[in-house]
Amino acid sequence: MTKLSLTVNGRRVTADIDPRTLLVDFLRHNQRLTGTHVGCDTSQCGACTVHLDGRSVKACAVLAASCEGAEVVTIEGLANGTTLHPMQEAFREHHALQCGFCTPGMIMAGVDIVNRHGGKVDEATIRKELEGNLCRCTGYHNIVRAIESGAAAMAGTKIAAE
C-alpha cells in the first residue's frame, strides 16, 4: 500500500492505496465521487476527464499514486455551492446532454478548452479539441453550441470578476 495525500475538490484527502490504483478508480471507489465515469478501456472515450492541477486529464490514464500533492477537480467540484459553473449552465441551456454518461467528461473538457483557447474559441477548434471525448447521443451539435456559449459566459464572468 502507498500513502497518498492530495486535494480533491478543494478538500485535503489522505488515503492508503494499492500503488496500481488508477486515479479514476480512486475517485470513484475511494472517494465515492461517481460523477467521473468509465466508458472504455483504451483511454479513448474521455468520460473520465477531470482536472489535475488545472489541466484536463483522462483519469483512467493516470496512476493515483502519481497525484501526490496534486489538486484534482471533478465534475462534483465544478459548481460554486449551488451556483453552477457557466459551462454546466450552458450544457443545460443548449440541450448538450441526453443520457448524461459522457457529460461530466465533456463539461470538464469544455472548461479546459476555454482555459486554453479563451472565450472566443471557434467551432472548428472546439470540434478538434473534442477529439478525445466520445458522445453517442447528441451528434455533438449541441455540445459545440454549449461550449461556445459557456466560453462566452466564462469570459464574461472573468471580466466581471476583474
Add this chain to the structure above:
Amino acid sequence: MTDQGIGASVKRKEDLRFITGKGQYVDDINRPGQAYAVFARSPVAHATINNIDVSEALASPGVLGIYTGADLAADKIGGLICGWMIHSKDGSPMKAGAHPALAQGKVRYVGDHVAVVIAETLDQAKDAAGLIQVDYGELPAVVDVATAQAAGKAQLHDEAPNNTVYQWHLGDKDAVDAAFSKAAHVTKLDIVNNRLVPNAMEPRAAIGDYDAGQDQFTLYTTSQNPHVARLVLSAFIGIAPENKLRVIAPDVGGGFGSKIFIYAEETVCIWAAKKVGRPVKWVAERTEAFLADAHGRDHVTTAELAMDASGKILALRASTKANLGAYLSTFASSVPTYLYAPLLSGQYDIPSIYCEVDGVYTTTTPVDAYRGAGRPEATYVVERLIEVAARETGRDPAEFRRMNFIKSFPHQTPVIMAYDAGDYAACLDKALSMADVKGLAARKAESAKKGKLRGLGFSAYIEACGIAPSRAVGSLGAGVGLWESAEIRVNPVGTIEVLTGSHSHGQGHETTFAQVIASKLGVPIEQVSIVHGDTDKVQMGMGTYGSRSGAVGASAIVKASEKIIAKGKRVAAACMELPEDSVDFENGEFLGRGTNKKMTFGEVALQAYVAHKFDPEVIEPGLKEGSFYDPKNFTFPSGVHIAEVEIDPETGHTTIDRWTAVDDFGILINPMIVEGQVHGGIAQGVGQAMLEHTVYDENGQLLTGSFMDYAMPRADDLPSYNVAMSNTPCPSNPLGVKGCGEAGAIAAPAALMNAITDALGHEDIIMPATPQAVWRAAQKSARKMAAE
C-alpha cells in the same frame, strides 16, 4: 401553461443531476457485501468444449465460486430466448438452436460465455478467470453471411441445417415478376449493410442481490425495458416468480437497442447472487461490449427496381441474407423480416413488392435491433435504388421521387403497412430550399477549381415506429403485446407522480411526460415526478425502443389523465353541490357550468382524499387512475435529408459540407429534445456510412474490438446540422405524435452514400466510405473521366 406544456422547448428536468455528477448509473450503485463477477470467454470462434478445469482457479485468493453451464443446467435455469416467431416460406417454424447463458458443450463466437468467477474483489475475479483451463476442440469458423449456407460449411446448431434459421418472404412474387417483365428500365444494385457495434457510452452492468429472509431477488441492470427483463427472467429462464423478482433500471447511459435484450451476464449475476449468498456485480469493459453486446445490421442484398418509360415505378424486389450471429438474441428474428421488408415501399406508390430474406447463423456475436432496426436497412435499399434509377434514366432525383410519392392517405402498401398520414412533398420542398440545391452547380464548379469532387444526395425515408399495436405484432409472430402503461397518482396537495412503463435512457421523459401532464391537467412540471425503471413501483410496462415512448407511452398518460379529469369532475360536482354533468375542466380548474363556482385542481385533489363532502357509496375516495394504452396502428414518421459532401480525391477525405433535415414527426411535445434526437440519429447514420465497420477475420476473430480499431464518430468528423420540421399530425394516437428517436439513423446512410457516389460519378463503393475506400473509388472516377 403553454410555456411548459406540449410544444414548448422546456429545458430538461433531469439535467441538473447529470451536469453535477449526481446521476446514478448501475456502476455507481454498490450493495453491502458485494462480490464481483468476471466472465471467462471463448478465445475461439467455434469449438467443442472437451473439458473445463477450474481447480486452480478455485484455489485462487478471494474466489467465492466458479460456475459453468453445467451448474446452470443442474439448477434448471433455462436458456436465453428469442421472442418473435418467424415462419419460412414453406410454413415451417424458424430453426433456432439453444442459447444457454453459459456454454454447454460448445462455443460459437469469440466472447461466448464459458464460465463465471465470483470473487471478493474485481482483481481477484480477473486473476482467477485467467487460471481456468479449457480444452477446446476447434471447429472451422463461419464468418461470411453470403456463403454461410453453402454445403460443406461448419454447422453451428444441429437444429438449423445449412446454418439457416429461416427462409422468409413477403409480397406477391408473381405480380412482381410480371411487372419486371414489362418494365422499360430496371435498376439493379448489390448492397451491403455493414455490421455495427451499438456502443452506448455506458457499458452494460448488472448487480444481482438476493434476500434470503424474504426469498426476494433484486436485479439492478442497464435495461431499456426492465419489465420485459423480469418477464423473461421469470417465465422463461426460471430465476424466480415475478412477485419475487424486482428489476431496477436506474439512470441508463444510452441504449440504441443494445439494452433491450436479456443477456447472459445479468442472468448469471442474479442466479449467482443466491448461489454465493452475496450481491454479485458485473460491469462490462468496453472490449466485452464489443464482443458481447448484440451488434446491428449486417445484411447482404440484391435489389431491383422496375419502372415504365414515364418514370413511374412498377415494382421492387429484394433478396437479402441477414447475419443473425451465433445465437438468436431476444428480438433478432424480427429485425430483418417484419421490421425490414414492410418498409420497402418507402414514400412511394409501388404497386408490387416482393422480398425474400434468409436468416443465417454465423460464428459471430449475435445481431439484434440497433437504432432503427430493419428500417435503416430498408431505407438504404429503397433510397439507393431510387437515386441510382434517377441517374440511370437521366432524371432529377428530387423530381423522380416527387412523381412517385404517395399523395393520398390512408395508403395501403403491398407489404402490410397502412400509412395513415403524411405530406412527403412538403418535406421535400422545404429541404430543397434549405439546402440551396439550386446553387449546387456553382458550388460544384468551385470545388472542381480546387481539384475537389462535390456531390449531393437525398434520402426520403419512412419508418414505422411507435412499435405496437399488440394484435398486429402478435399476428406477425411477436411473443408479447406492445401496449404501454401509465398510472397517475395525484397527491392530496395536488402534486403528481406519473408511473410509466416506458424507460428513459437519454430521451428526456422526466421532462416531456411532465409536459403532457402540464397540458392535460394544468399542473406545473415542477410539481410532476416521472417514475420509471423499477418493477416494484411501476406494475408492468413494455419499455422504450422503436421510437414508441411518445406515441404509446405518452398516449397512455393522456388516457390516464382523462380518467383523472373524469373523477375530479365528480368530486368537484359533489363539493360544489352541482349536478355531476355540469362541471367542466379548463386550464387546471373545475368550473361549474353556468355558475361562478370553481375549484382548483389542488382543491379537488385534497377533497378527494379528505372525502368529507361526497357519498362513499357513489364516489370512492382518492385520486389515482391508470391506463394500458394500445394504439390502432404504427406511426409513420417521414422526412427528407440532403447531404452535400466535398471529396479530396488525393487523400480520399470526405468533408460533409452541409446537412439538411426536414422531418415530419407530427405534433412535437418538446421541439428542443426532438431536434436533439435527430442530431444524434444523423451522427450514428453518418458513422455507419463513413466510419464504423465491424471486421472479423476468417477465423472469426473480431479485429475491431476497441475504440482504437472501431471508428466512432467524433466531433471533428461531423458538421452542424440544419434541422427543420414539417408537421402532419398522426391520426392514430391522442397526441398526434409519431416518434423521432430513430429517424436520423434511418435517413442518414443513404443520403451520405448518394452524395458520395454523386461526387464520385459511379456506384462502386460500399459502406463505410472510409478515406481509403473513397480514395480507391476516386481513382476509378479519374480513370472513367479519362476514358470519356
